[in-house]
Amino acid sequence: MSYLKNNKYISSSNESFRVIRKCSVCGKKAIFINSNKFRVNANGSRIDVWLIYQCKKCKHTYNLTIYERVRKDALSLELYTGFIENDDELARVYGRDKSLFVKNKAEIDLRSGPRY
Ligand SMILES: [Zn+2]
Known part of the structure; x- marks a missing residue:
């Protein structure tokens, strides 16, 4: 099972979803x-983060x-730093996370995104 998972990972593309x-x-x-x-907005101890x-x-x-x-302290320092510093790889991870688009009710361009 894990072997198959690995294979799937290797053949996937890095492309982020596009939105229409x-x-x-x-x-x-x-x-x-x-x-x-990313855009980060801090408001007291609470923060908003957008891609x-x-x-x-x-x-x-x-x-x-x-x-x-x-709450800012609900995020790991690593994650928070990634947002603040616009970590490229982190942005790509979110760009491939379908649940993010579902949550935002964004229409995904079906010709885009990671391929397995
Ligand atoms: Zn335009």
């Missing part, structure tokens, strides 16, 4: 891609909520 949504600047549906950057997506054409941004008003 109406861009208010372009005035029509557009493709948004992972900017591989920033950008319209492929005009770079208008769209933020996907990763954490909403969570």
Whole structure:
């Protein structure tokens, strides 16, 4: 079983999901891609974290909520530092996490994303 899992991992692509949504600047549906950057907003002991997506054409941004008003101490220092420093690999991990898009009710471009 673990052997199969490994195989699956090796053959997967690293591509983040793309999102289809109406861009208010372009005035029509557009493709948004992972900017591989986070936005962190601290409010007292609570923080919000977003993964920033950008319209492929005009770079208008769209933020996907990763954490909403969570206690800062609920996150590991490693994770928190990754958000603050825009850790590229961490951004790609979230960009491939389908549950994040489901939670945000974002429409995934079915031609994108990791392949197994
Ligand atoms: Zn646009």
